[in-house]
Amino acid sequence: MAANAYILINVEPIRTQEVLERLNGISGTTVREVLGPYDFVVELEAGTPEDITQILRHRIRPINGINNTVTCLWF
Numbered sequence: 001m002a003a004n005a006y007i008l009i010n011v012e013p014i015r016t017q018e019v020l021e022r023l024n025g026i027s028g029t030t031v032r033e034v035l036g037p038y039d040f041v042v043e044l045e046a047g048t049p050e051d052i053t054q055i056l057r058h059r060i061r062p063i064n065g066i067n068n069t070v071t072c073l074w075f
Contacts, residue, residue: 003049007042007060008070015065022063026055038070049073 011019016039023031023042030043042060046052052073061069 002045002047003052004074005044005046005052006072006074007040007044007056008038008072009040009042009060009066010037010068011039012065012067019063019065023060026059028055 009019009023016033020031020033020040023029023040026044028045032041032043033039034041044052044055046055052071056069056071060066
């Protein structure tokens with residue numbers, strides 16, 4: 001059974017396009033640019049919750065321009 005998460009992301013305004021391109025390059029993501037307290041909502045599907053953690057730690061959070069993430073696992 002796959003694990004799913006919504007990841008709410010705040011980005012430095014000058015890096016919005018760059019971050020969008022990098023997020024779109026990550027397998028298993030659906031990226032939405034939104035208005036409000038967050039800049040992007042990413043729907044991430046991976047094999048396990050541990051896989052989601054690894055993708056966050058090694059693929060998403062290190063992207064230059066990302067200031068903050070909030071992760072909501074869902075079933």
